[in-house]
Amino acid sequence: MTTISTNSLLATLMILLTFATGCRHSTYDGMRAYIDEIEVIDTHEHQSIPWRKKHNCFDMGLYLHADLISAGMEEYPDSMRQIHDAETYWDHTEGYLRFCRGTSYHAQFINNYKQLYGFEGDELTREDFLKLSEQTDRNFQNYPQWLDSVCRKCNIQLMLTDQVWAPFNPNTGS
Secondary structure (H helix, E strand, O other), X not given: OOOOOHHHHHHHHHHHHHHHOOOOHHHHHHHHHHHHOOOEOOOEEEOOOOOOOOOOHHHHOHHHHHHHHHOOOOOOOHHHHHHOOHHHHHHHHHHHHOOOOOOHHHHHHHHHHHHHHOOXXXXXXXXXXXXXXXXXXXXXXXXXXXHHHHHHHXXXXXXXXXXXXXXXXXXXOO
């Protein structure tokens, strides 16, 4: 039996998709439909921080945070993290988002909101951010049910988690 790594399979599928976009539209659609039905068995996902009392849109963009810092944004102060007010986060972050639009982390951040929340834009406005933050906060109030719905939407059968709240304790989690 031949074993193919997840990364090799995904890379091959992406090459085929890239090639197919130059082909007839029906060929692309057929390949895309096939790929969308593949069950994800082995994945690495960063969990956000479910124990906070309030959540905002950026709680689903952990890697995007590194791009924002690279763009010159100062780290979120502890006082801001304790209150976790969406408007304060937007005001602190907005000016740096435009420097991250070309990064893969920004693209994935936007794609997450498209897939999980039906977001239709390519970048966030203040109104988008506040609306998505409200939805994120509401979903995180019932974290196990929300996470289960995410796994169903993304066709994930098994998730290997990176629990930022207990990174060295494999027996801790929700």
